[in-house]
Amino acid sequence: MSIKRLTLFGGDPEFSRTLHVGTPNIGDTKRFLTRVENLLNRRVLTNRGPLVRELESRMTELLSVKHCVTMSNGTAALEIATRALNFKGNAIVPALTFVATAHALEWQRVRPIFADIMPTTHHLDPRWIRRLATSLTSGVIPVNLWGRTVDIDAVVAEATMRDLAVVFDSSHAFGCTYKGKPVGGFGDAEIFSFHATKFVNTFEGGAVTTNDDALAERIRLMQNFGFADRDEVIHVGINGKMNEVQAAMGLTSVEAMKGFISHNHENYCAYLEGLRYLDGINLIEYDAAERNNYQYIVIEVDDVVTGLHRDQLMQVLHTEGVDARRYFYPGCHRMEPYRSRPKPNGQDLKLTDEMLARVLTLPTGTAVTTGDIRRVVALMQRIHERRNDISRKLAKNDRTTRLTNSRR
Numbered sequence: 001m002s003i004k005r006l007t008l009f010g011g012d013p014e015f016s017r018t019l020h021v022g023t024p025n026i027g028d029t030k031r032f033l034t035r036v037e038n039l040l041n042r043r044v045l046t047n048r049g050p051l052v053r054e055l056e057s058r059m060t061e062l063l064s065v066k067h068c069v070t071m072s073n074g075t076a077a078l079e080i081a082t083r084a085l086n087f088k089g090n091a092i093v094p095a096l097t098f099v100a101t102a103h104a105l106e107w108q109r110v111r112p113i114f115a116d117i118m119p120t121t122h123h124l125d126p127r128w129i130r131r132l133a134t135s136l137t138s139g140v141i142p143v144n145l146w147g148r149t150v151d152i153d154a155v156v157a158e159a160t161m162r163d164l165a166v167v168f169d170s171s172h173a174f175g176c177t178y179k180g181k182p183v184g185g186f187g188d189a190e191i192f193s194f195h196a197t198k199f200v201n202t203f204e205g206g207a208v209t210t211n212d213d214a215l216a217e218r219i220r221l222m223q224n225f226g227f228a229d230r231d232e233v234i235h236v237g238i239n240g241k242m243n244e245v246q247a248a249m250g251l252t253s254v255e256a257m258k259g260f261i262s263h264n265h266e267n268y269c270a271y272l273e274g275l276r277y278l279d280g281i282n283l284i285e286y287d288a289a290e291r292n293n294y295q296y297i298v299i300e301v302d303d304v305v306t307g308l309h310r311d312q313l314m315q316v317l318h319t320e321g322v323d324a325r326r327y328f329y330p331g332c333h334r335m336e337p338y339r340s341r342p343k344p345n346g347q348d349l350k351l352t353d354e355m356l357a358r359v360l361t362l363p364t365g366t367a368v369t370t371g372d373i374r375r376v377v378a379l380m381q382r383i384h385e386r387r388n389d390i391s392r393k394l395a396k397n398d399r400t401t402r403l404t405n406s407r408r
């Protein structure tokens with residue numbers, strides 16, 4: 001292969017239109033537009049209209065759970081669920097997650113305490129619950145990252161022993177299973193995000209699911225200003241309602257789910273096949289015995305084996321029109337206001353930090369064809385083949401930049 005084919009060495013980018021991580025899955029546009037037209041004619045735009053009811057009922061079926069309360073977004077779902085469960089003092093969360101998991105607590109003046117992960121799964125290590133829980137701890141928010149579930153039995157056992165509430169952040173895990181059972185009915189409650197980048201989307205949106213009747217009732221009240229009836233407010237509340245256009249998108253998205261999964265699965269298989277022989281680049285695998293939505297293509301780059309750091313690989317991919325992302329770099333514990341606080345038990349989150357230096361997510365979803373993926377993996381094979389030249393060239397560029405900057 002001529003190295004000149006790489007943009008870094010003067011070639012043209014592989015993709016003239018950039019491939020992104022998290023381009024929305026849309027579903028059947030006509031069905032969505034019909035729903036929108038009908039809702040406009042009905043003039044019911046929000047306040048738990050027929051589309052929101054229909055979506056909630058579809059979701060309780062899909063997730064085999066008693067209650068589904070849709071929300072304006074996933075962060076509101078986290079805030080309302082944890083508040084309804086009386087989270088106070090502090091709560092244990094993994095640092096390897098989207099910052100909203102921590103912010104939802106902090107916003108309510110509940111202090112997030114960050115736990116380390118199990119490197120094999122990227123999930124909260126249940127042993128850290130034991131290590132971090134104090135008399136001030138009220139709950140745990142494990143995150144079903146990448147749609148793979150945490151060791152739910154172990155986490156729930158550790159939490160129950162200490163009387164801690166458990167809310168799963170299942171933002172990534174709609175349509176996934178644990179031991180054959182759909183994600184949605186575990187712990188005290190689970191939350192989902194239907195943000196545009198998520199597997200099923202409602203533009204913005206979210207939900208809390210639970211099998212606890214009293215909790216579901218409290219959550220419904222809190223989500224709608226505490227209204228029990230037209231003139232009767234019986235609880236403090238906020239506005240966390242999903243509107244009818246969001247629900248129209250949600251229904252359209254849910255109808256198309258099977259198609260999304262098979263498309264994502266094909267893409268995943270193309271990545272698996274193409275990246276298999278690249279030493280030091282490991283695609284995280286999904287348990288074939290469980291259902292997954294395959295919405296995340298996550299690789300770990302071992303710079304010692306490849307001789308190329310994750311950031312160098314990312315830089316080269318960017319020049320070629322592949323917008324690979326460092327989810328969730330640099331980790332919640334290295335973002336404000338958490339960064340400035342003392343570490344939990346004075347300990348570093350060593351495994352989280354190591355993982356955050358290695359993880360890279362690659363484009364997939366229904367906007368990316370399997371043909372695109374074949375080109376991405378061929379590109380990565382070229383990069384891998386020329387990794388030594390690339391590493392040298394990037395180091396030289398860095399030196400030049402530093403020199404130019406110092407002359408300024």
Ligand SMILES: *Cc1c(COP(=O)(O)O)cnc(C)c1O
Pocket residue numbers: 073074075076097098100101143169171172193194195204205206
């Ligand atoms: C997307 C996401 C959220 C936040 O959801 P929004 O709907 O964007 O508020 C929370 N946690 C995780 C893990 C997420 O990926």
